[in-house]
Amino acid sequence: MGGIWPDFLTALILVGIGWSCSLLLLDRETIPRLLSSLNLGRLLHLSLESSDLGIWCYEHQQDRIFLDGRASLLLGLPTRAARLAEFLECVVPEDRERIRRIWLHPPTTAAPGTVEFRVGDSHRGLRHLSLSSGLPGRGGKRRRRSGAMAMGTLQDVTERKKVEIALRESEARFSTIFRTCPAGIALCRVADGSLVDVNPAFLHIYGLERQEVIGMTSFALHLWGSPQQREVALASILIDGRGYQSERSIRRPDGQVRHLLISVDLVFLDSERYLQWTLLDVTENRRSQALASRNEILTNAIMNSLDVAVAVLDREGNILRTNRKWSEFALGNGAGEELAAGVGLNYFEVCRRSFPEASATEALAGMQAVLEERLPVASIEYPCHGPAGERWYLLQATPLGSGLQGLVTIHMDITARRQAEEGLRQRLMLQDKLARVAASVPGVIYSIKLRPDGTFCIPYAMQGSVDIFGLRPEDLTEDLGPVLSRIHGADQERVLAVVLESARTMAPWHCEFRVHHPQGGVRWVESKAVPRLEDDGCVIWHGYIHDVSARKQADAELMRSRDQLRALNEGLQRVREEERSRISLEIHDQLGQSLTVLKLEMAWLRARLLGGQAEEKTRLQEVGRLIDDTLRAVRTISWDLRPGILDTLGLGAGVEWLVDDFRRRLGIRCNVVVPRERLELPDVLATHLFRICQELLTNVARHAQANRIDVSLGLADGRVLLEVRDNGRGMPMLPAHGHSLGLLGIKERAAQCGGEVHIATRPEIEGTRVRVLVPLITRETDIGNIGH
Template sequence: ITYEHQVISPDGTIRWQRWTARGLFDESGALVEYQSIGEDITERQQAEESFAMELERLSTTPRGIGDGVIATDVDRPAVLINQAAETLTGRSQEEALQAESAEYKQAEEEREKLLHDKGERVKELQCMYGVAKSIRARNTLEEIFQDVAELIPPGWHYPEITRGKVTFGEKEYVSEPFTETEWKQSSDIVVHGEPLGSIEVYYLEECPELDEGPFMTEERNLINGMAKNISEAIERKHAEEALRESEKKYRSLFSNMRNGFAYCQILVDEKNQPIDFIYLEVNDAFEKLTGLKKVDVLGKRVTEAIPGIKEAHPELFDIYGKVALTGEGTQFDIHFKPLEIWLSISVYCPHRGYFVAVFENITERQQAGENLRISEEKYRRLFETMQDGVLIADTISGEIIDINPYLAELFKCNREAIIGKVVWKAHPFSSMLGMEEGFKSLRREGYTRFVTAYQSIPNGRKIFAEFINNVYLIGGRSIIQCNVRDITENKLAEESLRESEEKYRQLVELSPDSIAVHREGKIVFINTAGARQLGAADPEQLIGKPIRDFLHPDYHDIVKERIRQINKGKKEVPLIEEKIIRLDGTVIDVDVTVIPATYQGKPAVQAIARDITERKRAEKELSESREQLRSLSAHLQSVREESQKLLAREIHDELGQDLTALKMDLSWMKGRLRPDQKLLQEKVATMTKLSDAMIQTVKRITARLRPTLLDDLGVVAALEWESGEFTERTGIGCDLTVEPEDLDLDPDRVTTVYRIFQEALTNVARHAQATNVKISIKVHADTLEMEVRDNGIGITEEQVASPRSFGLIGIRERVLQWDGKAIIEGRKGKGTTLAVTIPLDNGGGPK
């Protein structure tokens, strides 16, 4: 079939294409594949459209126009000829159309033949492509032969009646259903110059004679090409198998060799100087000896795989570069710094630009030699510098082989003069008691240890020396090594310790506090004061008794935990108050501190206890006295508040009413005076002003005693009035916030809050030097919180703690009545903050 259609190019333009397609079918008539050939006909289509438009235009042009007009299509015969053209050509329009149609038909037949030939070439190319594809897929030879046999029919001129066969050795591979006929075409499969098989093509029916019987020249070229490709594929397969076998042997040797192996390519700059190299192949021993993984080095530059190698070993690049570029091998040892290992490396050049490094890790060998040298150096350095004396002597003869400088300095002897002499006969050892007996015992037992004294002649100092002696073999010779330690300071320290222990024992015995040591829960020591504290006549009476017997039951678990902390390594546990029970059953209060101790060489616990029974009694009395004073203060405040309340009400009710009546009488008198009674009118006016002033004074006095707003309108209204009065009186801005706005408190708390509010504002006015004060009163979770914050100079800590700060003391006392808190803080130049909290759920009245 042939069809035309539009396509949209990637750049968005519309192109016209014409496709000729045909299907290939198998023997059963089933469609196997399509073969299509296409061409771009955009320009032709555009020409046809232009021609149609021109034809339309010409069709409207009178046929009698003077010029000859012939309209044609590129691919079709003429479609329009006018009269002038008929005269000029000598042919009518009908004759011209018939001639053009014949030429057009011949052109169409030639194009169809060309398309058919193109289709045949496509089939041949697809056949060759299929063979190449099978070979590239690295199939087995058997699979390739079978693929070729099946690819033959679609590639020949008559696929429906074509069969293919590949013969190789004694095996045959055919396309089914296969039948041999007399119409055959074949080509030999030649491997290494020897024909080992063939490709054969059969037609099942007789076909027209072409170039080679029924076969075309192109099909001969195709079958020869297929045979050649298969021959080359077989040769490659054989070569690959031989190479694999060789590689298998090489790989076995390569993988199992104990030396490391690295095959590398040298990289050079424009001056042919080595600058880097790439790892192309390494063996398993490479990983084991260097610790580097193949995956981290293969295909990488050494400067990438081992950072810092160029800076650490620039000579490596010169050595490897010389071998790779000149072909001269070499061998060398190197301490490879990036990996901190020693390597012995042999390098050779397999071909120019490449090198192979075969190496072994000689770190242990190098390290052994280095360790020996270091060990000898360390021993000599230790021998020369150690702060113990060392004497080396022959076990059999007792002759001194060597002494170190410390020993010579310790005993003030000459090293050269003493070497070669017998130990117990040489000065200064000859004057030391037990030397000869000690060395004879050393020969028998192989180890001795003894202490001896030596009186130094130059300065008369007495030296105590401890000899620790061992016998060992060096090169088959029995040697004595004596380590001599100056223990003079230790001896003196032991003496000082004995004196210190005696002083400590006296201090413990004379201490007024109880000092006891217990281990595993039992008393192992207690001083005289401790015995008296527990009611014992003598300390011995308490030794061995469990400490639990003297602990009050309330403190059993506490003491047990404190002892556990000491046993776990805690140096000290905090001082606490405890109760202990004396032998007579009485209970006393004590302050106890506990520390770890050592007693008779074993770990123990030391407890120091001070009797605080009298102090506790005094503290209790003081606390009770303070509570009584606080109760008295609260009572006096309550009485004063009540008195002020009554007094304010009496003044307001009695005096206020009388003054109001007087003002009403004066007003009445003023209305009844004649105009000519000016003196009386003036007197009445003066008396009215005086009564008004007296009424204001009464209001001010009653407000100071207790504002009526507090009882009539509640605490919020009273606080707002007081803050306004404060600002009007002092000129200090006052911002008041109350949450909730309808705050409702019991009468006693109302009085407390109001008086604290008054006192706080009074302190601000007197001391703060502030320009503004902010008061916040809020209720949170059954607690009233009041914060008063000013922007003044800030109260100092001394002022907060001063016993003369009566205003602050009064605030604290009022808050304590409700188990509340008052915190006063000041920052210099930043103002003062008073924070008050008063519980709202602890009863109905103050304590």
């Protein structure tokens, strides 16, 4: 009976080879190499190998290559004489120079030299060939002479290469298994009984460090029950070649007692005998069947740990083994309990029952091609839409290997990948549509990136950059410099400041600036962009830029028109005020004086009448009263046209007169506050503020329904402040466009003085409050400058 460890390793290696070497075909070329690596059947190996050799000859002087049938088949060249160039065409480009040197500089003796190279074609794929070369002669002593013929053999070593790769992977897996194996493994020298190597599981079982264990004897570690038992066991192992098994309990340094199943086997390393100890900790689960089925448990554990559905088939398609994922795969796709159980079911028949579905036909044909060694591996993607929805799977069928006839099939869920591919396709289609839409938009859609080192680049820009900057998109990708060079010098600093502020606050930026186009001259452009912070610390803006020169020109024309209209309106108001002043003066001076003279004359006539002329006196008295009424009307008209108090006493007195007149006419309670000292203001500014106050009082009288008003005039922060407030019904809804003609006139007068108007009404305050703020101007010539 062998020990635990050989059976345990055998199971793991079989499973490892079955999975890692799934692409390896064991044909008649591979079998002799495996036999050769095991030093078994050497004669059979040599005979098979020699049957695969092709013979070639090469005449250097005539540049002719002669191939036998096997060599011709391996190279895909005819057996007739070929040239060196024809031979090199078959070789992979990376290997041609090395082969050329072999052909042109063969060895100087008949001692053969060997080189391996690769050839490939569309039918047989990439293959590895071994070429041996030498000069014909005896005993390897013949020297090369002019025109000598080189000859040698050609052999296909593709399968040997695969086996070498598989063996290297197997050795790596064996080392991994030794380190990661849950069973404790130790190597003990037979000569002195000391331990030379242990795996981590062994140290974990004993609760010791590696330096504490290496060098200790197996007896000191209580691996033997007694000296007598050790002698009997060693005799059984060393003499009879049988393994030793026992069950042992040990106490760790921390006091824990562990129950172990121990297996001891004899192994040879570098011609020296060692005992291989395998310790299986069964403290937590001491089941009698654990020892008998441990290989099965480990195999199932490995298979069930895989996230793919696995089924092992024999040559006829019968299912020999499945894993847990297979059952979930079958049940999840509505295949039923029979297929979910798997073992004993013929999978080929399952595929046949699914005919004429193309995927079932393709799957069966692929698996049979692998069994017949026509394909190293079969891969088929197929839909399997079940109750859980639309699913896609990848079926891979590989041979069992190791001389076993059968297949390992893997069903991998690739739904996510297919969905991702479909999503990518949809995104590409959408991107193409968006690109076409963006191409039809005037201007340039772009991306600007600010790197952590403070440099800029433009990852993306549309072809419109030629129209805006005169630069192609490919000229902008690495550096922002070409774009900055086209921005007007007076605007560069402002644009950079806006962009950097957006990077600091992560707020969108909007800027208008000028650019120099090589053909179009100076243009105005507008740009807007939204920032986003990327994982690498870069800030990237996505936005657009378009030409607004026409709009800027229209805005400038509009501003000029507004300035002209404002100047015209200001001139008209000035002319009107001047005309009012002239008319007021003429009415007051001429008409008033004439009426006064007339009144005096009438008084004189009345005094000259006789006492008997009572009727005439009455008539003259009525004419005198009429003259008095006319004089009062003349004074009122003159004051309305241009109050003289505004010119003599200033704006404060004029506002007081307006409020007193308002109180006298309407009987509304009024409160007025003006500066004690006269405000020294230009006539134009004083007139504008007087007319604004007059219009505000008129609006209160017409619309407010108020019983109290407060008027104040003063200075605030270097500006003249006029405020009129009432307690009326307010202005719940402004007229169309937010202005009445009266308010429009007020705002226009304030704008002509460089001032502003603020209106507050319900529900902000009770009633309505209008504040007019204009700069304090002391010279007449400054009004026009401030207004513009």
